[in-house]
Amino acid sequence: MSDGGESPTASGGDRTTVEDRPTPAERRSPEGWPVELRGVTESLVTTLGPNDLWNVAALGLHPPETPSDADSGNSAAESVGSVASADSPVTARTWGNTRTRRNFHRQGGGYVQFVRDPVDFVDATLSIFEVERPVLDSADAWVEVEADQVDSGVSGATRWEEWELTPRDGAVERETVPTVNRGFNAVVEATVAASRLGVEAYDQTELQNRLAYFEDVGRTCGDDRVRAAFDRLRDHLSE
Amino acid sequence: MSDGGESPTASGGDRTTVEDRPTPAERRSPEGWPVELRGVTESLVTTLGPNDLWNVAALGLHPPETPSDADSGNSAAESVGSVASADSPVTARTWGNTRTRRNFHRQGGGYVQFVRDPVDFVDATLSIFEVERPVLDSADAWVEVEADQVDSGVSGATRWEEWELTPRDGAVERETVPTVNRGFNAVVEATVAASRLGVEAYDQTELQNRLAYFEDVGRTCGDDRVRAAFDRLRDHLSE
Structure with a gap:
């Protein structure tokens, strides 16, 4: 169990089969967002309904387009592109006439949050899940966003609307070492x-x-x- | 977008449909481990091979048994039980005559690490992936463990060995807000x-x-x- 007295994390010559990885320091969070957004990030969003309760729903966040994505000329690749850049907005789509869609239109935004509780995911996705306060206890971080509808369309038989999300406020409640389960x-x-x-x-x-x-x-x-x-x-x- | 001037995270009366959740503060890491282990946590482990390179492989970590698991009399539930407790060891199984198994026997342990890089997962799982230092650049946290074989058996045509993992050293390299991708x-x-x-x-x-x-x-x-x-x-x- 000895490594010849060298530090296990000492730099230099570390890899024999893999190179060219981005180090975490090279990753960037979009402006105003407390987390890195890479690919599509699954969040929960709360929006204030006409009953004065906050509706909790799932919302997939698409990072801003990066120049390399835009260059590709592939619109699918553009919207799910790689590392978020700081100069264009995060977007999300609502599918069908959901409470989130209606509340975005009515209230102009909501609270996006980053949650690891599996029961919250199930309740938000498959039931009407309403709470009295906008930020869930289980949120590791949250962002109050303004939501502006910028596009719409039909996919299959479902009408979607695309929203630009602009952070207005937010906080990191806790950080941890992410694990894979x-x-x-x-x-x-x-x-x-x-x-x-x-x-x-x-x-x-x-x-x-x-x-x-x-x-x-x-x-x-x-x-x-x-x-x-x-x-x-x-x-x-x-x- | 107003919440009547109240803090979005103010306590009290938060939920209408769900109760009885463990708050993060109630979760515990097993002694010497820098992370919570809940269910089976997928880690990467490096073990020193006879060629003096560190072999990288996937290793599923099972948290210590908890009293409620042990009470259930269900051995499957016991080994993949719920929140880790501090007073019994973390275990893992090697399947077949892998490099990890052989190096555990030869060296008595290795370095368990918590990694989010998808290419590392693929290389560790599907190829011979060897590095010169025991801790990967991509590790958010690592634990040097002693590995003691405590059980073995055959499942299908594959012989497995079960190992108790005892932390000897470790560090958290970085914490972050976990996101779902x-x-x-x-x-x-x-x-x-x-x-x-x-x-x-x-x-x-x-x-x-x-x-x-x-x-x-x-x-x-x-x-x-x-x-x-x-x-x-x-x-x-x-x-």
């Missing part, structure tokens, strides 16, 4: 599959098989919160 | 599917379908590193 990840994928049940564009047998696979992964690799999330998911689906 | 998660699931290709116990068509699904998710929701990881995965599979 396949059980938590399975919850996120399961909510995606479950939210497509009954939507004609998707093969329903395939969705059910995928749900079964993720539930198996979740119950094997997850903790008690992941198991509670799958219990809740099954409850929501049978409602 | 389905693209990164898809890389982890894809490496699981890919590592089962050619193993008789698994339906090969199902594995290929799963790989295709995760690659699609990764290329849609991932950033440039996730796309590089899938390129690398395809390279490894065609080697």
